[in-house]
Amino acid sequence: MSEVPNTLLGKVMSVLNAFGADDDELGFAELGRRTGLPKATLHRLLGDLTDVRLLDRGTSGYRLGGHLFQLGIRASVERRLVEVSTPYLEDLYERTHETVHLGLLEGHEVVYAAKIGGHRQASSPSRLGGRMPLHATAIGKALLAHAQPALRTEVLSAPLARRTPRTVVTPGMLRRQLATIRQTGVAYEFEESRVGLACVAAPVLGHDGAVVAAVSVAGPAIRFDPRAHAASVHAAATGIALTLIRRATLSSGN
Amino acid sequence: MSEVPNTLLGKVMSVLNAFGADDDELGFAELGRRTGLPKATLHRLLGDLTDVRLLDRGTSGYRLGGHLFQLGIRASVERRLVEVSTPYLEDLYERTHETVHLGLLEGHEVVYAAKIGGHRQASSPSRLGGRMPLHATAIGKALLAHAQPALRTEVLSAPLARRTPRTVVTPGMLRRQLATIRQTGVAYEFEESRVGLACVAAPVLGHDGAVVAAVSVAGPAIRFDPRAHAASVHAAATGIALTLIRRATLSSGN
DNA sequence: TCAGGAGTTCCGCTGACCGGAACTCGGTGG
């Protein structure tokens, strides 16, 4: 919904964005509700999008299309990041045997771009391509701590949504945590996004010091002590950063 | 180039499709050449696409955008397939320590949707999201053998491009190979797509017998004997198929 | 200094896109 610009592209994006990470299929009516587009317009648009395979028809509605999958896989920077990170994430999983994530900063949220482990149905805090608020997750705080000051100000001045009793919702407290994270390079989370979940995260910094992504390990709060894995997570993040920088300098000399 | 329909969406797709799997960045002029769009039109379009992050500006041109990456990650059926397959592919990699691929049938080509191993720079025959012809790769032949008869006819009646001295370019020969593959459920390739490369592949069949994807293991022809791994590849493909079917029946009863 | 290619801006024309309204199709409940 919310302010679809009156251009074809705007409507297209509004339809595509209507699909959340957990929505496999959406029906015509549900899409109409989410996008706010008139029925006739939506109908034509869905037809056109299906023709170019940005959408596919499912058993009882529409889903994001196979073509989109292909294009997404090719999106160069992100793909590289995931390719480079994978070995490190696998290594981290070997060490911890807990769910490992790679998260990207996107607007005021984290987007999960890779995930290893969490094969058991229960523990997964988030699906691939899913989003989480920055202030309530270790990975989000790691990103936020190293993000542009302007972004930090924006997030801190907006109300911080409470997700569990332990979510940090006071700006002062969060600001102090972020300062610590900036110094130590490690972010923690104890049941702040979800009861029963604990998490460590570390930022991946680019050659210019800007945050590119963050790595995290999450596990059940009862048996999983995030502090025990801080060093491993930090090492993985650093390893990824170094590999990225090496690649960048190599390819620029090409 | 080739017949861009005169609609915005058509132009958009033509721009997005201009990016091949190996193109990280394309300049304005190169995009103009590939899409055949007039400069002014292209310029505006690129601006609009950048605004919605379907494209990003790179150091010296445009690249597929971060938003596309997110959307692609969410494309439901393909994502599921990759999620389900990953453990099997990892297992296969553990057994063989050679490059493992998951490939999807898309038009008259294979699209590589997942890849494990090939960490060494040399051996990778293909990038994620890349395409290869069906007749010249084990994975392509596995897909083709089990595809709709109509597709097989089309591919066999078009000229078969030679990629190496050993590429199968005679329709009769290929037809016989496909028949064998259909019986055995395993496809081979000996330096047909690339000199020095050998490969085994097996199809992943859906509950209705239609091909969904194919799994392959590829290695250097000198030390890698594809026959030795036929059983493992076949087992992985079957395992994936069974898991998919189990999931499908479970969720339909929901 | 000039040539040529890359990228940007201008602006008037027009058909691709818009969306209200009227329709069909399958439930469902009175």
Next chain:
DNA sequence: CCACCGAGTTCCGGTCAGCGGAACTCCTGA
């Protein structure tokens, strides 16, 4: 059995988003 409802589809005249030729600037290399 019909009235109603929500989902999805089709029609069609109006209009503005998008079009693209042309003229422009900004580089870079000879």
